[in-house]
Amino acid sequence: MTQAVALTAADARRERPRCLAIVPAYNEEASIAGVVLDLQAFDPELEVLVVDDGSSDATAACADEAGARVLPLPLNLGIGGAVQAGYMYAFERGFDVAVQVDGDGQHDARELARLLEPVLAGRADLAIGTRFSGPRSYRAPLARRIGIGMFAVLVSLRVRQRMTDTTSGFRAVNGRGIRLFAADYPHDYPEVEAVVTAARGNLRVCEVPVLMRPRAAGRSSITAFRSFYYVVKVLLALFVGLFPRQPVLPD
């Protein structure tokens, strides 16, 4: 364990908090290298962890070549399991802050400073990059806007705080958030439910307006067929989840 000691000593010399970028990726060989390079260009100190969710293409090799650390899952777990593996890594290695960035290139690394600001300033434990609030809003297709709006209303009621874009996967958390999500993170389509998990874990949540790009490559995992399952699953999680499955970690 000499290495862990050495890391801690190096951290003590360094003023800034250690930050990990968690990038879940499933068959994103076309866009993953660009995402990694963007993140490193934003901040060379940022450690980039690509969680390869059992891809059948060259996602892991592309990420490795671009200079990211790669966590290859031997089985496809879905985004929730992949992201949680990233939080487990962050927790084990003692990172102070983690950001979650999609592997498809729709999250702009230049927006990271804005996203990280409330977390680094200690005003929030979880910051969610939202496409809707603020002056630079984004227009999704109508059906998706309705779904996102419905979740926003329900989650707002659930967490007693106004939320506008609970489906965004562009997020930053501090050590408390890392600890909570490493221990308890929802499955399947986890973004909406994770906000509720955070509220139950007494995390302070805030939204930050950010600019997002259209997908660089690939297509959304949410096809028409799965939309129905998505909506039902999240509604179930929101209503049944009113009664906690398990006690949330004490501090």
Add this chain to the structure above:
Amino acid sequence: MPVQLFAALASVALLGVVIELIRARKLRERYALLWLGTAGVILVFAVWRSGLHELSRALGVAYPPNALFVLAMLFVLVLLLHFSTVISKLSDRTTTLTQRFALMDERLRELEGEPRRVLRDVSSDQEPEPVTELFR
């Protein structure tokens, strides 16, 4: 009565299969008990006709063997629900194992300083089906 004869034979066969599966250690005892219970109840009512008549009268079923099948059906439904919870639990455990494996694998490679070579089971490379995830 042929239906009752059939039910009796089927439940005896079921008992035999369950006992053989336990003997071959292919069935865990907790599930074996459920199946033994099912087969036992069907057998008892198939043989004990007056008991079945009492039961069907109590349930308001005109044709006694139907009461038997209704009972069996209910039991199977409960069993299926139970299996759904077992599947959910198993997939949660698979998730945790997969995550832990990946973290340890990463740490091992880091400690050994080996270049990354990813060899993967090709059978797991298909698009995952969301069907089993409905039970979570």
